Structures are given as structure tokens and as C-alpha cells.
Amino acid sequence: MESLKFTTLLPCKSLSGNLVRPKLINHHDVIGQVGLAPLWKKRCKTEGLRLRASLSSKAGPQDGAPSAVEDQKEKENGVLLGAERDSSGSVIGFNLSPPNGHEVVIDTEEDVTSDRIETAEDVGGREKPKAKVTRSIVFVTAEAAPYSKTGGLGDVCGSLPVVLAGRGHRVMVVSPRYLTGSPADKKFSGAIDVGHTNVICFGGEQEVAFFHEYREGVDWVFVDHPSFHRPGNPYGDSFGAFGDNQFRFTLLSHAACEAPLVLPLGGYTYGQNCLFLVNDWHAGLVPLLLAAKYRPHGVYTDARSVLIIHNLAHQGVESAVTYKNLGLPAEWYGALEWVFPEWARAHALDRGEAVNILKGAVVTTDRILTVSEGYAWEITTVEGGYGLNGLLSSRKSVLNGITNGIDVVEWDPSSDKHIASHYSANDLSGKVECKIALQKELGLPIRPDCPLIGFIGRLDYQKGIDLIQSGIPELMSEDVQFVMLGSGDVQCQDWMRLAEATYKDKFRGWVGFNVPVSHRITAGCDILLMPSRFEPCGLNQLYAMRYGTIPVVHSTGGLRDTVVNFNPYAEGGGEGTGWTFSPLTKESMLAALRLAIRTYKEYKPSWDGLMKRGMGKDFTWESAAIQYEQVFEWAFIDPPYVG
Numbered sequence: 001m002e003s004l005k006f007t008t009l010l011p012c013k014s015l016s017g018n019l020v021r022p023k024l025i026n027h028h029d030v031i032g033q034v035g036l037a038p039l040w041k042k043r044c045k046t047e048g049l050r051l052r053a054s055l056s057s058k059a060g061p062q063d064g065a066p067s068a069v070e071d072q073k074e075k076e077n078g079v080l081l082g083a084e085r086d087s088s089g090s091v092i093g094f095n096l097s098p099p100n101g102h103e104v105v106i107d108t109e110e111d112v113t114s115d116r117i118e119t120a121e122d123v124g125g126r127e128k129p130k131a132k133v134t135r136s137i138v139f140v141t142a143e144a145a146p147y148s149k150t151g152g153l154g155d156v157c158g159s160l161p162v163v164l165a166g167r168g169h170r171v172m173v174v175s176p177r178y179l180t181g182s183p184a185d186k187k188f189s190g191a192i193d194v195g196h197t198n199v200i201c202f203g204g205e206q207e208v209a210f211f212h213e214y215r216e217g218v219d220w221v222f223v224d225h226p227s228f229h230r231p232g233n234p235y236g237d238s239f240g241a242f243g244d245n246q247f248r249f250t251l252l253s254h255a256a257c258e259a260p261l262v263l264p265l266g267g268y269t270y271g272q273n274c275l276f277l278v279n280d281w282h283a284g285l286v287p288l289l290l291a292a293k294y295r296p297h298g299v300y301t302d303a304r305s306v307l308i309i310h311n312l313a314h315q316g317v318e319s320a321v322t323y324k325n326l327g328l329p330a331e332w333y334g335a336l337e338w339v340f341p342e343w344a345r346a347h348a349l350d351r352g353e354a355v356n357i358l359k360g361a362v363v364t365t366d367r368i369l370t371v372s373e374g375y376a377w378e379i380t381t382v383e384g385g386y387g388l389n390g391l392l393s394s395r396k397s398v399l400n401g402i403t404n405g406i407d408v409v410e411w412d413p414s415s416d417k418h419i420a421s422h423y424s425a426n427d428l429s430g431k432v433e434c435k436i437a438l439q440k441e442l443g444l445p446i447r448p449d450c451p452l453i454g455f456i457g458r459l460d461y462q463k464g465i466d467l468i469q470s471g472i473p474e475l476m477s478e479d480v481q482f483v484m485l486g487s488g489d490v491q492c493q494d495w496m497r498l499a500e501a502t503y504k505d506k507f508r509g510w511v512g513f514n515v516p517v518s519h520r521i522t523a524g525c526d527i528l529l530m531p532s533r534f535e536p537c538g539l540n541q542l543y544a545m546r547y548g549t550i551p552v553v554h555s556t557g558g559l560r561d562t563v564v565n566f567n568p569y570a571e572g573g574g575e576g577t578g579w580t581f582s583p584l585t586k587e588s589m590l591a592a593l594r595l596a597i598r599t600y601k602e603y604k605p606s607w608d609g610l611m612k613r614g615m616g617k618d619f620t621w622e623s624a625a626i627q628y629e630q631v632f633e634w635a636f637i638d639p640p641y642v643g
């Protein structure tokens with residue numbers, strides 16, 4: 001394959017993303033070939049789209065050594081400082097809290113693939129609203145439900161593509177083909193091998209294969225490589241985050257850039273004039289590759305990218321020496337350059353130099369979206385910006401927030417196959433049956449009148465688990481029951497087991513990741529507690545409202561945007577859909593919970609009003625999709641980022 005040789009002017013970016021100086025580069029060997037499309041097409045023609053049973057065993061580097069700063073922890077001003085690794089294994093430099101501990105293996109015993117109902121038929125004769133302008137859209141994501149999911153990213157990338165396809169767009173979702181050796185692998189059984197290609201990174205050619213399934217109007221494309229085949233969740237296992245996550249997600253980004261050029265899905269490639277939706281840091285190399293690898297060669301000159309930030313706390317930060325592995329020209333180092341503050345460095349000689357993939361994406365993407373308006377503002381502040389606030393502020397003109405929708409087919413109390421009894425806003429009688437069934441399942445005393453409070457989510461710092469822990473002794477002195485479903489921090493899991501033993505008749509902790517149980521808790525509880533420290537959008541409060549379960553949430557990010565605080569004195573018998581509390585303290589959380597408990601017990605008409613208002617809200621993706629389309633149009637009005 002011919003290696004391209006050229007000389008061009010490329011810019012260099014400062015930490016803030018501003019242009020520093022143009023550099024003369026000569027990178028004939030740096031990025032290798034661009035656009036494997038012609039060769040691929042030739043291959044498809046001559047060989048047909050053959051199914052391949054085996055893959056090249058060119059695996060990437062094995063678990064890399066942790067950066068020198070990782071182990072450094074020092075006490076300063078009473079705060080535990082030190083570089084932390086996020087759940088995907090990258091260093092988070094600006095988080096002053098202690099590390100979260102280990103990841104746990106996802107435990108999805110029950111099949112979630114079959115949960116999916118084909119909606120195309122559901123809408124049957126009804127006319128579906130279509131987009132005014134339709135595009136070729138390529139989602140790039142580490143998770144897409146039901147194939148892979150550890151949280152809200154999987155939900156969004158499993159449902160928004162279907163809605164956009166329904167509106168007339170051509171939609172491809174590119175994510176890894178995770179095989180864990182568990183029954184969950186059968187989720188990928190509908191995807192067939194449609195060929196393979198080589199991408200250049202980590203010191204050579206890496207062979208990846210593409211698997212494809214066309215479902216619900218969407219081309220689901222799975223990138224296959226041995227590094228995606230191992231037990232655990234997409235980011236780690238019970239021993240912690242995988243050490244080669246930078247390699248695995250570099251592969252994903254490179255492969256995703258090739259997919260629209262090389263895969264003749266349904267007979268035609270998506271081509272160059274497409275729109276990449278880049279989800280979180282795992283896909284963050286995509287806008288960099290467009291700008292640094294493809295556009296200088298006249299490829300993807302009309303494509304655009306939109307970076308969607310689901311969680312700014314995870315940025316894909318690794319030691320600076322890893323830059324050479326990313327498959328980018330040396331001259332683009334400045335776009336990813338990241339320097340830790342002195343306090344976060346390991347020793348006097350440590351210069352704190354790192355590469356930050358999300359930062360590079362923020363610099364080079366055409367537009368930036370977050371998953372709520374509140375969070376779009378928060379990430380431009382020192383408190384919520386995780387060190388990127390300055391850069392994000394400088395890109396405010398292309399930064400928007402759109403509140404997530406939910407999959408209203410999967411999450412529908414009138415048809416949910418996981419719950420004991422169906423119900424709706426018009427007939428709520430099934431809800432108490434769900435509660436009784438949940439109490440039975442959990443071995444709690446069966447008490448339909450006792451307020452049942454639930455929590456569902458990752459057991460980590462973001463979700464405010466520490467607040468629950470400190471509030472539980474007081475809460476357990478009330479006449480309530482409490483159930484927690486979660487996985488993550490090992491100490492939290494142990495604490496849940498201990499709390500269950502201590503409050504036998506009142507508390508249940510379900511350790512693990514279990515989608516059907518999450519549905520049953522959402523339906524069976526009266527109150528859903530979300531004391532999140534920050535919450536870009538949050539989906540559980542939306543699911544809760546749809547199921548007549550009243551959210552009690554910290555007033556932050558998307559929680560503040562979506563939950564309206566209850567006002568019993570408003571005309572017409574009250575208004576609001578839940579309780580929002582602030583500041584984030586045990587006292588204000590307990591005060592909000594006590595208000596909710598009292599309202600549940602003593603003011604049934606108010607409670608019914610809260611339930612019905614929540615259930616009547618429109619959380620469908622349709623309205624969000626229209627806003628997304630507006631952002632797509634803005635992305636195409638401006639010229640693409642070329643550096």
C-alpha cells in the first residue's frame with residue numbers, strides 16, 4: 001500500500017486550544033495511508049463480502065504501566081491530592097478526591113437483547129415526523145444498548161440513533177464488539193462479519209474486522225479486535241480499569257473513520273460527506289483524525305463532527321510519551337497537550353506532561369453538545385469544568401446543551417415485560433402490585449403503605465453514595481424501606497451488604513448490574529433518590545417520573561433541568577414533579593426525603609398529583625432529535641476544522 005508523502009503547514013495548539021504558531025511538517029511516515037476505501041472496494045468486488053472466521057492476532061500492547069504520578073498521593077490543606085484514574089483507566093488530573101477503587105464485572109445474567117421491541121411496526125400506519133434535511137450520521141461510542149451498556153451512554157447511543165433513523169437520516173453506530181465469554185455475548189449474534197481493514201497506530205498496522213447488523217433502521221457496526229475479547233465490562237474488570245484502554249479506543253476511533261469510506265452497507269458506503277457524532281473521550285480521536293489525517297489529503301473535507309459530552313470527568317488522559325501511539329502527525333501534539341498542575345506531579349523532575357484525548361476533541365470538533373442545558377453551563381465553570389472550563393468557555397459559541405430523551409418503548413409501565421403488573425396514569429392500581437412483588441423479591445416485609453425509596457446507579461463519587469451512607473442511620477429511624485441497586489466501588493458494595501445486615505427489615509442492597517431488576521425497582525418504589533454530586537443529564541429520574549415514582553434529587557445539571565420542585569400551594573392543588581435539594585449535604589437530602597415521606601403518608605391527593613404530572617411529561621427523543629438536527633445544520637454552516 002502506498003505511503004503518502006507531503007509537506008504542509010499545520011497549526012500548533014496551546015493548552016487552551018489557541019493557535020500558537022504554524023509548523024512546517026514533513027510526515028510521510030507519520031500517519032501512513034489515508035483512505036483505504038479504494039482498496040477495500042476492490043477487495044469487496046473481487047472477493048465478495050466473505051465471512052471471516054478468524055482474526056489476525058495482532059493484539060495491541062498489554063496492560064501498560066501506570067504513569068508515575070498515579071501512585072503519588074499527598075495531603076495538602078487537609079485534602080487528599082494526587083492524580084486519579086477514572087473508571088476507564090485514564091488519569092484525571094483535577095479531581096481532588098481519593099480514587100474510586102475497583103470496577104466490578106458486569107453481571108448481566110438475564111438477556112437484555114430480547115428486551116428490544118421492534119418499533120418500526122409499532123408505529124405502523126401512523127405518519128412519523130421526518131427531518132427537513134437528512135444526513136448521513138455516524139455515531140462513535142464505547143457503548144450502545146442493548147449490545148453493551150454500563151450506564152447512560154449506552155442508553156443514549158442505543159436509542160437516539162433509532163429515532164434519528166426514523167426521522168429519515170441514514171444512521172450508523174460504530175462501537176466495539178465486546179466478547180466476554182458470558183451469555184451476554186449472544187447479543188452480538190445477529191451481527192455478521194462484513195470484512196476487515198488495517199488501521200495504523202501503536203507502532204504498526206492493526207487489523208480490525210467489522211461486524212454489521214441492520215436493526216430498527218440503523219446500521220450497527222461493531223469493531224472487532226482481540227483486545228475487545230475479555231471478561232469484564234467495556235472499561236475494566238474486578239481488578240480495575242484495563243491498562244490498554246487507550247489502545248482499545250484508539251482502534252475504535254481509527255476504525256470508525258474508515259467505516260463510512262469502506263463499508264458498502266446496503267450496497268452503498270456512507271461516503272465522505274457525513275456527520276460524526278463523537279461520544280465522550282473514547283471516540284475523541286475522531287475529530288483529530290479528520291483534521292490531521294484525512295483533510296490534508298482531501299478526504300472528509302465536507303464532513304463535520306459534533307462532540308457529545310456525557311461526562312466530563314473522564315477525559316482519556318495518559319502520559320505524554322503515548323502520543324506517538326495515536327496515529328497522529330507529530331505536529332498535532334499541541335492539540336492534545338495537557339500539563340498537570342505542580343501539585344499533581346509525582347516528583348520534582350516530573351513535568352506533568354500528558355495527552356488528553358477529550359481536550360484534543362474539544363479543540364478540533366466542529367461543535368460541542370452536552371446532555372442538558374444546565375450541564376452545558378456547568379462545564380464552563382471552575383467547579384464543573386474538570387480543568388477544561390477555560391477551553392470550553394472559549395468555544396462557547398459552538399457549545400449547546402440538549403436534554404436527553406428516553407426510550408419510551410423499553411421504559412413503559414403499561415407494557416414493561418420485567419414488572420409484575422402493568423399500569424398507566426389513568427389506572428395506577430398496578431403500581432402497588434409492583435411494589436408488593438418487589439418487597440417479596442427482596443425479602444422485605446410486605447407493607448404497601450410503607451414508603452419504599454430506591455437508588456439505582458454506579459457506586460461512585462459522582463453519584464453521591466457517600467451522602468447516602470452518612471444519611472442512612474437517620475433515615476432508617478423513619479418508617480421507610482430502602483433498596484439500592486449498584487455496582488462499582490468495592491467498599492461501597494461491602495457497605496451495602498453491611499447495611500442490609502444491620503437494617504434487616506428495612507434495607508436491601510443489590511450488588512451488580514441488572515437491567516430487569518432496575519425496571520422492577522423503578523416501578524416498585526415510591527421515591528427515587530439521586531444525590532448526584534454532578535449529573536450531566538441523568539436518566540433514572542426520567543424513568544422514575546414515567547413510572548410514577550417521585551424523584552428526590554440534588555439540584556444540579558440535568559437533574560435541576562428535569563425535576564420541578566413540588567409546590568403544594570400552587571393553584572389547582574400543587575405543581576412540580578419531585579423534590580430538588582441544595583446544598584449537597586446530608587441534612588438537606590434528609591430534609592427533602594422527609595418532605596417526600598410526609599407527603600406520601602399524609603397528603604395522598606398531592607402525591608397522586610405528583611405522580612400524574614411526572615407520568616404526563618414528554619420525555620421522548622422526538623423533541624430532542626429536532627434540537628439535534630438544528631445543531632447538525634449549524635455544524636454544516638460553518639467550515640470544518642482544518643487547524
Ligand SMILES: Nc1ncnc2c1ncn2[C@@H]1O[C@H](COP(=O)(O)OP(=O)(O)O[C@H]2O[C@H](CO)[C@@H](O)[C@H](O)[C@H]2O)[C@@H](O)[C@H]1O
Binds near residue numbers: 456540
Ligand atoms: N446496577 C445497575 N443495574 C442496572 N442498570 C443500571 C445499574 N446502574 C446503572 N444502571 C442504568 O444505567 C443508566 C444510568 O444512566 P445515568 O444517565 O443515570 O448515568 P451515567 O452516569 O451512567 O451516564 C452519563 O451519561 C448519561 C447519558 O448522557 C447522562 O444522563 C448522565 O448524567 C451521565 O453521567 C440507567 O439506565 C440505569 O438504569
